Amino acid sequence: MGAQSTRNQKRSRAIVKDAGAQTSGMAQLDDAALAHRARELAAGGSISDPAAFLGVLCVASERTLGLAPFPVQSQAVLRLVEGDVIQMATGEGKTLVGAMAATGFALTGKRVHVITVNDYLAERDAEWMRPLVEFFGLSVAAVTEKLGPEERRAAYACDVVYGPVNEIGFDVLRDQQITRRADAVQAPADVALVDEADSVLVDEALVPLVLAGSQPGLETAGQITDVVRHLREREHYTIDDDHRNVFLTDAGADRVEGALGIASLYDDEHVGTTLVKVNLALHAKALLIRDIHYIVADSKVQLIDASRGRVADLQRWPDGLQAAVEAKEGLDVTEGGRILDTITLQALMRRYPMVCGMTGTAVEATDQLRQFYDLHVSVIDRNKELQRFDEADRIYATLAEKNRAIVEEIARIHATGQPVLVGTQDVAESEALAEALADYDIEVNVLNAKNHAEEARIIAEAGDLGRVTVSTQMAGRGTDIRLGGADQDDHEAVAALGGLAVIGTARHRTARLDNQLRGRAGRQGDPGLSLFFVSLQDDVVVSGGAGDNVTAHPDPSGLIDSPRIRDWVGHCQRVTEGQLLEIHSQTWKYNQLLADQRVTVDERRSRLLDTDLAWQELSERNPWRSAQLAHLDEGVRVQAARDIMLFHLDDEWAEHLAVMDDVRESIHLRAIARETPIDEYHRIAVREFKDLAQRAVDKAVETFAEIEIDEDGAHLLDGGLARPSATWTYMVSDNPLAGSGNSVISGIGNLFR
Template sequence: MLGLGSIASKLFGSSNDRIVKGYQARVEAINALEPEMEALSDDALRGKTAEFRQRLENGETLDKLLPEAFAVVREGGKRALGQRHYDVQLIGGMVLHEGKIAEMKTGEGKTLVATLAVYLNALEGKGVHVVTVNDYLARRDAAWMGQVYGFLGLTTGTIVHGLSDEERRAAYRCDVTYATNNELGFDYLRDNMKYRRAEMAQRAHRFAIVDEVDSILVDEARTPLIISGPLADKSDLYTAIDKLVPQLVEDDYEIDEKQRTANFTEQGSETLERILAEANLIEDGTDLYDTENIQVVHHMNQALRAHQLFQRDKDYIVRNGEVVIIDEFTGRMMPGRRFSDGLHQALEAKENVAINPENQTLASVTFQNYFRLYDKLGGMTGTASTEAEEFGNIYGLEVVEIPTNVPVARVDDDDEVYRTFEDKYRAIVALIADCSRRGQPIIVGTTSIEKSELLSQMLSDKKAVLAIADKLIEQADNTDKGEAELAEYLRQAGEYLKETAKGVKGKNPAIPHQVLNARFHEQEALIVAQAGVPGAVTIATNMAGRGTDIQLGGNADMRIVTELGEMEDGAEKEGKAQSIREEVAKLKQQALDAGGLYVVGTERHESRRIDNQLRGRSGRQGDPGHSKFFLSLQDDLMRIFGSDRMDGMLQKLGLKEGEAIIHNWINKALEKAQQKVEARNFDIRKNLLKYDDVMNDQRRVVFDQRLELMEEDDLAEPVKDMRHDVIEDLVAAHIPEKAYPEQWDTEGLQEQVKAVLNLDLPVVAWADEEGIAEDDVMERLKRAADEAYAGRVARFGPDVMRQVERAVLLQTLDGLWREHLATLDNLRSVVGFRGYGQRDPLQEYRTEAFQLFEALLANLRETVTKHLMVVEVRTEAPPQLPTADDVPGAAPQPAEPMSPAMAKAAAGMAALRGELAPGAAPVAPEARDPQRPETWGKVGRNEPCPCGSGKKYKHCHGAI
């Protein structure tokens, strides 16, 4: 029985259908322009770019230009690539231009769709970023789609690992820049560690299109990007602790696989105390949780996690003597990325490889907060609807499902659930044998390297193949008479396996296949491109986001490049290329006749989206195809989130060895389990983001201030204001308000004046003068400090002192910011315990983080003043500012507003903004909103503060 929602959808279409229908009028307008664009010469078509830019300058909007611009790109694609955008691709381009996510099935041409929105937005001249998941795709897409941009007169750049600063700057200044998410994030951090504006690589964050948006903005958003510098080497400690882990027994700790945590029990704490004391890692007789022992216990806990929760060839691999993390969602290696808090060192000790020291955070940003820097953000993927809530809540992105150009013909079978691993893998091998026998290409998706290699071994080893063959034939003999079709299928598979195994010689596999996982990362594109050849068997770890199209019959273009790449262009090369195309066309027909690509999942993932990505590899552009998932009760998802009683119940129901349960109720139950896991993971990411937003407000303030400090030529006035503010703070600390002179702490003030201002003044004697007041003391100190500083400027020269001021300001700000980051990390690690005292940890973190930031501002003023009052400069060799090479490892506002407290701090850090902001214009007092500092414009340092406090701006919101 249909519900009211289902009936309404059938009558009026879903909300998504109505959204898509709304684009139809503009699609027709673009189609109507096609004959006009076809009639233009190449030069005339290229000239449209200059015409559009002129019209933008004259006040036209991008939306007004859209139909013509899309028509130009469509024609440019036909001429440069021989590819014409389908109508549904035009809709996808409009969705991207509007800053939404276009969900398009695999094989629908997302790469080509991006050219439409990219070209239109690049006309503004502010740069468009296209974000990919790896360097290979960034290079490929830039070279491929760059032909269209180049044909239309736009420049294209590529940002990949290993480029110099100069190469990065050049790439970012192109109209279109292809880059990976990691490179973009790290460049942002590195730019904000530079000491000259000209050294910064990135310019504006105007518009970005994120390919595989779910992989980048959801999966990878769990881990922040961190630039760090090494701390002291403690490799002996990690090694010593690693040797103690085998002494622990199961009762000493509790493992939670759902939360991926490991905790010591009460018995374990006693064992730990004993073995650590015996190893001389803690003092005998001290308590395990004394302050001096906390670090050792922390590393012991990380070593336990390394041994019990992290598996080699699943969570990481050891390659060339290094522990390399494997992305759990894509199965790719992540070189250069390291686990934090000593976990990576624990893994290195476990695997007995060289231990690299831990690092101190120098700069960090989450992908959520980096991509929220962009004025407009769009995304493409084949699977986003299951994460629509997260995209909406975190990024303000709406998901629009784009219809396929041709209806999907893939058949998605119900899952088959077996009792044991052995039963499941035997059924998978039988299906592989059946597909290989009939010439149907098959892809088998696994969740780890270990499982992909286990399956590969089962297909390679002659004895294993023969054993499976015998088992399948035995199963066929024991099958009920009413299931003759199943019996015949099992028998044919078993006999085919026997036949192939008999012909095997040497180390050749019984069933030829390709393995695609992190170990064979370099061959990824070639393996995937030929996975559609008839009879091809491909075993892949997490096919998510591979970015290479699987075409039935194989990829002709890839074959031409690999087989004929070194041949010179000419008739001979063209002839051979044509014969390759004809061969691929025949192979495609064979694959179609065999049923298209068969996709097999060896178990369900925690996320439905990853399963959908695997399914989506089959059935591109209306091709036939098949997909099926094989599960066992011993799979992680079933074991951790399923019922413990299920196995016993199935045995009571008489489920025989090798038999499977197939029912759509099972699918629904699994989907509910996955939904629970997805919701839990979303809550974790959302909670992490709430904490990071606190730091992000502060990060924005510091990074914006650094930029202004680098861009301003003369910092004399701000430095003077900081000096005066420090003097006011010193006087306020030692002379209570409305106190008599005999109550003043003049001795303490005199000492502080000497220590901070490098001035030997008779402050104690001043207190004995008749009628002396607090303001008099303050004015004398300011005058003496100004005269002393003016003497330094005269002695070393104004130009030299301007350089020194900038160097001291930037270096002091950077040093204090790094210390602040470390303090916030420590605060964040312990603030959760305050929940036990009925206090909100997040609110506690916000409050203390703001107090720490105010302390940073006060410390900055005092430290800069102290350094500048004592600095000595050799005039023949002015001090050189650090360059980008000296920084280890080494914008626009995000969508969310700052908190009122951070707005005050922002204005404080930006005390110089009235003088420093280039192009900042004064605003009439009546146009200023006291509650919104962004409406104040340029405020003079000595003007009344627009907030209405009655103080001067430099003593209120302009205080630094």
């Protein structure tokens, strides 16, 4: 972790010890005096005596919440306030730590966004921690999807704001479309304190949040979908090793051309239209699999958030691909839309002057956190020593042998009464496993994207006697599993049986996700067990070990008991981690230039919004028109000019995004011409952006000269320059590597039979 980190940890422990010594004195103060003491210590925007300040927060926590922080929690608060990402094990009290740190920041005059992964956690944590924040005369609120503009504006005005990362990002995008500053809902924030930091800052960092406007989109013709449906893998198309791309073969192109009655898909008239639709339909057929990447419910395609195993209500693929999947499933194809603006979670986080965070598994993401955010990781010790037993992986030759062994092991443990939590990779696998266990008369609680509404109840009971819970992607579910059920009535009985047993049905593509699943057992010194099953046919092994020539000698059940093979499986996982990091790094390079260009547009937009710059520029270019409008109220004239300028700036930015999206789709072809795709992309992006602001001004000058402007302002609508009548937000899912541990290779049929 580095010498600097070690020194910081030692200093933090010394401060915590000093704070503990001061706590008894602080406890003698009444509420008003204690709150006053906190404000004294934070006067001037910095904390003058960290130990005393920590002592105040500890006493206030016990008074308002009935929670006396452990020394390790106090240490975590200090590291957060100094801007680190802290690693704390599951069940060690991150929610309280986050609230104490947020309160500390707010007392120094900083507005804090506590960023969560969903609405439920934002609302729950804001209410739970409200007494602590309000004790010091500070305000706290939660931003959730259901709030309207006025409620959002009030929430963002608070000192401490809890909100899901996607809602905060969508509000940034919506605020970039306003034409009057008073219409903005967000107030500037100084600190982002990120819960599940590795999930938000690494796993989903490159997920684009999108604001779209109503406009007929690209639909995939039903005829093309029908043609593609009958293509066969290897004969008509091939899939690359990491399941990210699919390619037509010559025979496949001939088949499609014959069926559509065209001479060549690669003629100029078809390359930008028909070929695009064929490729989208082929991607939908070959790479996007029902009950793994999406489910169909209520006659709609609903995407599965691979990192959390939930339906992503606000998520969709880019419009053409979304339409292709809908056509594949025989559903009504939804209207597309023009992308008005977009921002990745990574770019969103970089808007904050300070970022810190907390998670159960940060160490494995140290390199990414440092490389992309310049953040350091501090590991916080457990309050009580870990009692969980992490058994060595059980490795099997085939998927069928592994799945049979999983069912038998669950049945064996269940017979003792010990609760079992099984972590699966996707919806299809969770349901197949539940069916297999039903044959053993084992009742199973299934937690996956199809029933995530029952999530809190299922997780709360997962530690009860005899309970078997099967879940997709336990990462980021944000709820503790307590032994003996929600009320812990049977805590001692479950502990005597060995605590919660966690079983992983496959290795994840990163060890960090394995450890998140493991961390569900052994909270606060409880006993527990973790065990992963692996087969040589699992995706991670096949993908990470591609090209390796490995010989294994299984026993009659298919079990391979070999340290060499175990080491090789670990190697395969490290290879897939490297693949993910390379994808992240490459995608970051593509996104970064657009993010920098976006900053330039934002700055221009702010000047137009907050000054009379628009009126000045238009008047200079057309003094005659300016004189014509001199009789109008100054405020009306300035706002009319602003509306015109902002319309064209936003329109040119949306067009730039569309152009660069098209370039990105075809940039890999540059490699054929021995050009470096990323260099070519940058060259084109710089060239296209160079004249964007000037084009916007030139078009604004034309509109200024032609459009009617009166006491009601600029009549843009009459000039055919209407902003979209409807807008909507969504996230673009573009990571086929996320999820799919067993299922792509197996074809999903009867996994556990």
